[in-house]
Amino acid sequence: MLRVSPTTVLGDRVSDTELALHLFVRNPHQFGGIILKGPGPVRDAMVAFAQEALAKRGPVARIPVNIDSERLLGGLDLSATLAAGRGVMRSGLLNDCSGGVVILPMAERIPRDIAAHIAQAMDGRKLAAILLDDSVDGDEAPPPVLTERIAFHCDMSELRQFDGAASPTALHSAALTDMQLVGLVNTASALGIGSARASIFAHKAAHAHAEFHGRAAANDDDLTAAVRLVLAPRATQFPPDAPPEPESDPPPDQPDSDPGDDEERQVEDMDLEDILLEAAAAAIPKNILDQINGTAKGKGKGQAGRSGQKQKSAQRGRPLGARPGVPGHGRKLALIDSLRAAAPWQSMRRAAAAANDLRKIHIRKSDLRVRHYEQRRESLTIFAVDASGSSALSRLAEAKGAVEMMLAQAYVKRSQVALIAFRQNGAEILLPPTRSLTRARRALAALPGGGGTPLAAGLQAAQHMAETAMRGGQTPTIAILTDGKANVRTDGTANRELAMAEAQQAAKSLAQSGVQCIVIDISPRPRVEAAELAEALNGRYLPLPQAQSTAMVAAIESIGG
């Protein structure tokens, strides 16, 4: 039987990213777009190549991350209107780019309202997008509403060169066979990909790949390419290592064909899936792999990280409109509202004005309006929970209760909660910042206990999360539930003294970052270690031998607000 290993499929010269770029450029709207992650000269070369190729067929525009929705969607052009004395409309960028491609630099920072408008334009199939993702792993990610609609997600960190070679001639190739479609579907479900968009993109990619290589019909190479390019980067679970024997026990998501199915076909079927899964396994980005192996442990969906990061973007204050006032001192002129206020008086003022006063528009100081927002920053409470053997399991249960209670209140306050557990030899983010009860419950159910106390690792993880949150405009508060007795170092080795020293150091670093902290001592008899930790953190110390969730919540709220 023919075994195609992923490396031979890869080809000698053309990297996957390059391949994706070629497929995308040939038919941008079919694939929605391409995400190029990781800055560098190679990416610049690729963008330049794509820009040149695409500009021949339609508009191509760069959209800066700080664009406002007015420029995006169009509207009244104020300066032109004032100059002309009649309404002058300006068309928005999205409209200008209709039928073309937009390039979005710093895609990981796109505000979600801007992303939503772009996604809407993409849904109409009139717009494709090139996302330039500069995020560092695990920190931020482009909004899912866009990534979902884009076929190719390329990590370029290992790419060294791009020659932009001319592509082979294309040819019309036949539709994929049912067996090939089944192969793609089964691969998608083995990788834990639910979205129908992903399979549809994979289908198109396989077909386009066949045409790209001038084949009359798609073969295994085309399917593996589609799996590598489209499905692997979306994997939320790792495919089973060894696909089961065809005879013994067919996997549940095998086609429900009647049992008397042709034996030979069945075997061939398995071969195709073997090949596809192997290709997928080889192409799943390493960081996703870590995520899957580290947290999912066979349950739950690995999607957690993505949507969690999205939640991070701070809620803008509720705009309360404009109020009369003179700009300055940090107050911004609300131009439109000022003009609105002046508008009804124009004819009267014009009549009253001197004959030589040729101003088109008469504005008085009393017309001026300034912007006014309700200032409410979103808050994030990070629970760093000591899940080691020294913290009894019952306390863990109380900590879980406290997190759930805070979440229930988050309904009203629109604040977020995150959970980090530290035990054995490291810290683990069990719950990225979220408001979702559904996810919180799942994460909490998975909180295991036992092992040593890597306090420093826990503090570092909490600090990292808090700083990310601050960059996103949130106000973080950290609640550390521990007895303060560290005995595992950050490198995972056990050494009480060094571990304590490291914890002290981590605490000081955290204190310097200016995040509000509270140490909740959950040991049965409060000891000096936790109090010392609180002191190093410059935070509050709360001995809570019973660790009741209600008292805990009250205490955290008193410092977090």
Next chain:
Amino acid sequence: MGNFPFSAIVGQDEMKRALLIAAVDARIGGVMIFGDRGTGKSTAARALAATLPPISVVEGCRFNCAPDARDDCPDPCTSKKAHKMSVPFVDLPLGSTEDRVLGTLDLERALAHGEKQFEPGLLAKAHRGFLYIDEINLLEDHVVDLLLDVAASGQNLVERDGLSIRHPARFVLVGSGNPEEGELRPQLLDRFGLSVEVKTPETVEDRVEIMKRCDAHEQNPSVFAEIWKEEDAKVLRRIAKAKAGITKVHTPDSILTDTATLCKAVGADGLRGELTVMRGARALAALEGKKTVTRAHLKSIAPLALRHRLRRNVLDETGSTVRIERALEECFG
């Protein structure tokens, strides 16, 4: 590119049923669709709007007034002529400002002529059609508040910018969102008539079929539409018949008692649940061409009408659907 035909959507029967019910009886109060991305939520809503027969609109009217119902129009709306337009489908994106949604002072007129005139917003555009909001759980709260208020009253009342305007805005509100990405406030959820949970189709056949149909649609939308024309026409006839017949559907007292018993058993707060179950069951009966509401209708509508109204217990992990099914089992065996 043409729309995807409604009847060509693979599976997702519950979502399709809920949308049909909302199309038959607009008073049901909107449909909330929960589910992952890429499960055909917006495709279905858009497809249904495109399937419905064109509506007749007074010529020149900016508020989509029907020729026989123009009394509420804030504009003069006097034209004798009418023209046909397809049922409006307005896609309200995140980040829409209040101005854009409600409508605002027409700046152009104000600046150029010093006139105070109202410029209709998205709500006016959606009148007599569908208003679809993707990721409603991420929409800013104050926008959601005003949307639900308008959806419930059927009128948009603008009292700002020195304007005082009232115009009709009756539409089927369709919200969608993924609870994994943030919750919708319970009091807002309650305002939606029906809620459905969509899942990725599990069988390989369905998923392959989805790929094939999407491909066929993209290759040649008009040929694809032709294939499904007959099926779509059938759906259309069902809706038209149900709309005409719904007033004649009889709801026996025993069904009302059953409804009350069920709502009490699951602990659905407020009266909205009961009313929605009743209306939904009636619309369902009408869609099936039946003259009387039966317990089967009640059973099939109950999860849609009630699952988002159950009081949340933070520590109870049982899903709402399961709780309703259990109650159905207990009440009616």
